[in-house]
Amino acid sequence: MDANLRLVIGNKNYSSWSLRPWLLLKHFAIEFVEQSVNLASADAQLQMQTLSPSGQVPVLWVDDMPVWDSLAICEWLNECCLDGKAWPERARLKALGRSMSAEIHAGFQLTRRLLPMNCRARITLPDMPTALANEIIRIEQLWQEALDISGGPWLLGSFSIADCMYAPIVLRLQTYELEVDEHLVPYCQQLRQHDAIRSWLADAYQEVDVIESVEQLYSER
Template sequence: MKLVIGDKNYSSWSMRPWLLLTHFGIPFEEVLIQLDQPGTRDAILTFSASGKVPCLVSDDGAAVWDSLAIAETLAERFPQHAMWPRDANARAQARSVSAEMHSGFAELRARMPMAIRTSKPGAGATPGALADVARIDALWNACLDVSGGPFLFGEFSIADAMFAPVVMRFNSYAPPLSPKAAAYAARVTALPAVAAWIEGARRETHRIGHDELDVSADSAA
């Protein structure tokens, strides 16, 4: 399989399926396309009709795009890895929080774009962004209270992969978090697959100026 992704420093959507494939030890070929370049869209269109990353291309050439669709596809194709919780109620809850992350938190995305190399504590802390942070904090606490941790539903799952880019944002902008949420963010950051993604982001030299310098724009692709 091929996984087509954008810059590791910026592409929050690309990070999610990459983490799943890497964490669960599923072999894949990484195809990285730099974002915000003159040929970016055309390069992505050779793999994905959406013109966006990520895109998973199977051995037979079939393409699946959108991070959550890719996650569902991987869970279906590799059921031995339990990417969703085994328990039906926990699985429904995990899907709910993943979908909320997928479709929500627009102010957080806009004001605190993922830029892993950036460290700007306090930047982007608008009332709307902080309201998103508070909701995420409460959501993490609720999940951890039920599961007992160490991850949202016990073992690392799609839900944790969906929130990993949020952890990257929190690392960069340091909004206030409850002790339990802060500890969870630290555990996600230390996960080997996440640490490998961060290291890849730090090695990149390509920069998108508006994401490095202006926290008013959303970088997600």
């Protein structure tokens, strides 16, 4: 596609939503300009209102046309830049991938609230609420179902939007030192070793800005 792409993202240490389309762009070597908003700054909200129709990140600018929301950006890239390669051709896998991506996009509220993305941190949870444990179990079930049907090595066989949507979960599991079923360990390790994920984490580790609400969540327990 003959267009200039600019992806506006938040801090790499914290912004799980930003990681998703960024990873898709990087995996498929789509050229784009990266623009960051420091979510810890006092004027972050003002910046985002200026840069994004929704007032949130990420947003992809295609020349002067905005595409916002992580899943919408991934779908747009799939249709307009990748000729559909970000979803498998097999109908059952495509349906599963879209369903599980929508589920992580709209659900798992406790995981978001109690396990916010914080790449630099290593935290041992003081306790695991049953409802949160059930969300993690559900994620494991989705991963296992996808891998069983596709045969791996990625969730839907080849790398897809589904892997991008669940990448922040893999990083959260590392942050909060949560173990997964032994059959899912190779998948998590593979994603953490992805060149783009390694690059994202390297940048995240170098960031110095702090979002206090995230850092203080477990600091006083």
